[in-house]
Amino acid sequence: MADIKRGRLSQEERGKIESLALRNLRASQIAARLNRHPATVNFAMHSMGMKAPKDRRPISYTRRNGTQVHSFTPDEDVLIEDMRAAGAVCREVAETCLARFGRKRSPATIITRLRMLANRDDAQ
Numbered sequence: 001m002a003d004i005k006r007g008r009l010s011q012e013e014r015g016k017i018e019s020l021a022l023r024n025l026r027a028s029q030i031a032a033r034l035n036r037h038p039a040t041v042n043f044a045m046h047s048m049g050m051k052a053p054k055d056r057r058p059i060s061y062t063r064r065n066g067t068q069v070h071s072f073t074p075d076e077d078v079l080i081e082d083m084r085a086a087g088a089v090c091r092e093v094a095e096t097c098l099a100r101f102g103r104k105r106s107p108a109t110i111i112t113r114l115r116m117l118a119n120r121d122d123a124q
Contacts, residue, residue: 005035021050049119070103
């Protein structure tokens with residue numbers, strides 16, 4: 001695993017992930033075949049709708065660089081879906097999350113979360 005491939009997944013790799021996931025392989029098994037990190041494959045499976053995010057309690061942790069990471073809460077999920085449905089842009093959604101929940105979110109994070117929520121709904 002020392003020479004693991006880095007960078008964005010190619011369309012070809014995404015296709016392979018999809019076909020291997022349909023054969024009920026776990027993310028770690030797919031990652032080994034593609035020489036990718038299991039977390040990379042797991043994230044791709046979530047974002048492509050092949051895995052539904054589990055309902056879990058919100059977690060927070062600090063990265064090595066000192067930045068705080070907070071998982072989305074169910075209340076935040078409801079807010080961002082409602083605001084986007086009402087036509088708000090992701091920057092406005094991120095600002096509202098900060099004001100209401102005290103958690104800084106970037107517009108890119110909001111976009112990624114909306115994709116994951118849409119794919120979760122499709123997977124169920």
